[in-house]
Amino acid sequence: xxxxxxxxxxIGRNPKVVARELGRxxxxxxxxxxxxxxxxxxxxxxxxxxxxxxxxxLSDLLAEVIHRVDDVPPQLAEDVTQFICELCERxxxxxxxxxxxxx
Amino acid sequence: xxxxxxxxxxAPSPAAALPAGACFGFRVFSTLSxxxxxxxxxxxxxxxxxxDEEPSPGRLVAEWVPRPDRPFHARLHQDGWRYxxxxxxxxxxxxxxxxxxxxxxxxxxxxxxxxxxxxxxxVLCFLQRGDLPLHAAAVExxxxxxxxxxxxxxxxxxxxxxLFREGYxxxxxxxxxxxxxPFPQVIPGPAMLRVxxxxxxxxxLCGLQAVAESDNRISFTxxxxxxxxxxxxRLRAIxxxxxxxxxxxxxxxxxxxxxxxxxxxxxxxxxxxxxxxCFGGIADLAGSVPVWALxxxxxxxxxPVTVEHILAICRGHG
Numbered sequence: 001x002x003x004x005x006x007x008x009x010x011i012g013r014n015p016k017v018v019a020r021e022l023g024r025x026x027x028x029x030x031x032x033x034x035x036x037x038x039x040x041x042x043x044x045x046x047x048x049x050x051x052x053x054x055x056x057x058l059s060d061l062l063a064e065v066i067h068r069v070d071d072v073p074p075q076l077a078e079d080v081t082q083f084i085c086e087l088c089e090r091x092x093x094x095x096x097x098x099x100x101x102x103x
Numbered sequence: 104x105x106x107x108x109x110x111x112x113x114a115p116s117p118a119a120a121l122p123a124g125a126c127f128g129f130r131v132f133s134t135l136s137x138x139x140x141x142x143x144x145x146x147x148x149x150x151x152x153x154x155d156e157e158p159s160p161g162r163l164v165a166e167w168v169p170r171p172d173r174p175f176h177a178r179l180h181q182d183g184w185r186y187x188x189x190x191x192x193x194x195x196x197x198x199x200x201x202x203x204x205x206x207x208x209x210x211x212x213x214x215x216x217x218x219x220x221x222x223x224x225x226v227l228c229f230l231q232r233g234d235l236p237l238h239a240a241a242v243e244x245x246x247x248x249x250x251x252x253x254x255x256x257x258x259x260x261x262x263x264x265x266l267f268r269e270g271y272x273x274x275x276x277x278x279x280x281x282x283x284x285p286f287p288q289v290i291p292g293p294a295m296l297r298v299x300x301x302x303x304x305x306x307x308l309c310g311l312q313a314v315a316e317s318d319n320r321i322s323f324t325x326x327x328x329x330x331x332x333x334x335x336x337r338l339r340a341i342x343x344x345x346x347x348x349x350x351x352x353x354x355x356x357x358x359x360x361x362x363x364x365x366x367x368x369x370x371x372x373x374x375x376x377x378x379x380x381c382f383g384g385i386a387d388l389a390g391s392v393p394v395w396a397l398x399x400x401x402x403x404x405x406x407p408v409t410v411e412h413i414l415a416i417c418r419g420h421g
Contacts, residue, residue, distance in 0.1 A: 016375070018378070018379045018382045018383065020382065020386035020387065020390075021390070022358045022359065022386065022389065022390035023358070023390050026357075026359070026390060027359065028386075029359055029362055029382075029386050031378070031382045033375045033378050038362065038363060038366070040359030040362075
């Protein structure tokens with residue numbers, strides 16, 4: 001699944017998504033305005049979401065998460081990659097390749 | 104000698120309209136009289152007598168078709184910043200939320216006209232103010248509010264009436280106005296209870312006056328000493344009312360699990376901007392107030408135990 005998000009692709013938030021944090025330990029919720037699909041994310045997922053700003057690649061995001069997490073679990077990289085891929089599949093994020101000229 | 108001709112309705116001006124009472128945090132100014140207002144202050148809301156002019160409806164933005172839990176037909180139109188709400192068997196309400204002005208339809212059924220006034224027309228005005236509407240009853244228990252949230256025909260009003268009988272103040276019986284800043288609060292709405300006839304007969308309610316009956320429901324006004332005013336009441340808990348075949352049980356609901364139900368019970372226009380506003384509001388609400396689910400049979404004989412469960416939740420023992 002990591003192959004779906006290339007190493008130089010920057011990840012941004014879909015502007016059609018509304019996001020809200022519920023509390024420091026409660027994570028957050030995302031609503032896709034067009035599809036009406038609603039998604040809950042845990043506190044780590046919310047931390048990852050808050051780091052997505054259109055300027056970071058998957059590697060950048062992973063480095064940020066490792067920096068913020070105490071006692072990094074061995075499967076963290078895989079979990080973060082999986083999470084990003086799920087966001088892609090649900091059309092909650094945008095992928096911008098370095099060849100794309102922003103409009 | 105020429106006869107004097109007097110118009111049937113004297114069109115009111117703000118100068119002629121008198122303060123009539125308060126509802127949902129608005130101080131109501133009108134030449135008309137009302138049954139369900141409370142004491143207190145608030146932002147002015149002008150409620151005007153019908154005009155002879157038939158409104159020209161703007162574009163259709165929402166339509167409610169009859170269904171078992173909501174047996175009425177209505178359409179909401181928008182023309183710039185104004186709205187025209189048509190209700191079957193009710194007529195046209197013209198709403199200007201920015202000017203805080205609502206014009207009522209001409210009708211002989213003035214009780215029902217007022218009940219509908221405190222629905223969608225006023226929602227449009229308190230939405231414009233930044234508050235959040237929710238399809239829920241609200242009752243004040245020991246200084247704080249509890250929301251009884253459920254779709255129509257799920258027993259909100261019956262449970263509110265049962266709590267009223269035990270001495271608690273009903274803040275709203277079907278539609279609640281919530282303010283989230285600086286902390287979640289309920290703004291009291293109309294002082295009314297519309298109760299099924301069989302429920303009214305069984306509960307033997309006191310402190311109420313019947314003012315109308317229709318669709319097998321009796322419309323009651325709450326007596327003045329038990330109305331209170333329109334000052335906001337801090338919100339302590341939200342309780343989703345769920346049907347159950349047997350037994351009564353309560354369970355805590357996580358914020359992420361509460362949001363889909365709150366979304367269903369909220370009011371929002373079919374625009375991205377308004378969906379954002381609504382979703383942000385209910386997410387903030389779910390994240391800041393404890394939410395419970397109360398599973399109980401919909402039987403009048405189970406009401407006393409159901410009331411005890413609600414009170415236990417309010418007292419922190421749910």
